[in-house]
Amino acid sequence: MSTFLYARVSTTEQTLTHQQAQAERAGFTFEHVIADEGVSGVSVSMRDRPQGKRLFDMLRSGDVLVVRWIDRLGRNYADVTDTIREFIKRGVVIRTIINDITFDGNTRDPMQMAVRDALIGFLAATAQAQAEATKEAQLAGIAHAMSADENAYIGRKPSFTRQQLGTVRDLLGKGMAVTGIAKETGLSRQTVYRIQDDPSAADKALAAWERKATARNGK
Known part of the structure; x- marks a missing residue:
């Protein structure tokens, strides 16, 4: 035992x-x-x-x-x-x-x-109810910050590029395992799991940083 x-x-x-x-x-x-x-x-x-x-x-x-x-x-x-x-x-x-x-x-x-x-x-x-409540609270906080100022909340800088995001989504669609995708793209398994869990959120986070970069270059 x-x-x-x-x-x-x-x-x-x-x-x-x-x-x-x-x-x-x-x-x-x-x-x-x-x-x-x-x-x-x-x-x-x-x-x-x-x-x-x-x-x-x-x-x-x-x-x-x-x-x-x-x-x-x-x-x-x-x-x-x-x-x-x-x-x-x-x-x-x-x-x-x-x-x-x-x-x-x-x-x-x-x-x-x-x-x-x-x-x-x-x-x-x-356990499930707590997870759902936490996620809803986070989304509500983000929505409030963004409504106050479009650039007030953009989250952390994504650890992946637009090309890597596209590759991950393509490989997930083909049924490749997370470990294999991480090796293929050079990303951590945690990052691949986050993209797998919520690909829409990953795309929005990346788009927010792309807009910020564009705004900075335009100044």
């Missing part, structure tokens, strides 16, 4: 070191630390993440999977509930660092099973 720590690091504000240190302070020890970095928990399912797939291959009956919170497994209701149920069906025990919640398949009492499954569904739904 082994204990695994799984971390998903999707933004620059999150780090694997922080999640690992938090687990250790809570008294957890583990033989394996597995992390996906720069991966969306909304649009990229657990099985489609490079290290998430590896976790599916490694976990065995009797193993313990530790996560900071349910949202590290994902922020999509169907994906999170399917993942947890698959793991406990295998005999894996899942424990969260926050609130020290435990999910396992050992109980055979129907009432306890019902409570467990209801909690899984509630926490998975909460």
Whole structure:
């Protein structure tokens, strides 16, 4: 039997070191630390993440999977509930660092099973709702700033060119894997995932910087 720590690091504000240190302070020890970095928990399912797939291959009956919170497994209701149920069906025990919640398949009492499954569904739904609320708040903030001044908010300078964006979209359309596209274009996998998640937003961000460059050259 082994204990695994799984971390998903999707933004620059999150780090694997922080999640690992938090687990250790809570008294957890583990033989394996597995992390996906720069991966969306909304649009990229657990099985489609490079290290998430590896976790599916490694976990065995009797193993313990530790996560900071349910949202590290994902922020999509169907994906999170399917993942947890698959793991406990295998005999894996899942424990969260926050609130020290435990999910396992050992109980055979129907009432306890019902409570467990209801909690899984509630926490998975909460993770998705939080992600959607955060995205809506960000979009609202951007819209407000842009309505106040067309040039007030243009976001960070995109890490890709117009040509790279076109290449990524073309290769995604042909079904090429993200890792292969990253190598082909010289972009990071995180950048390719962002374009895959929201190609329209990527195009708008690039267009905003192109307009800014044009305005500067015209002065």
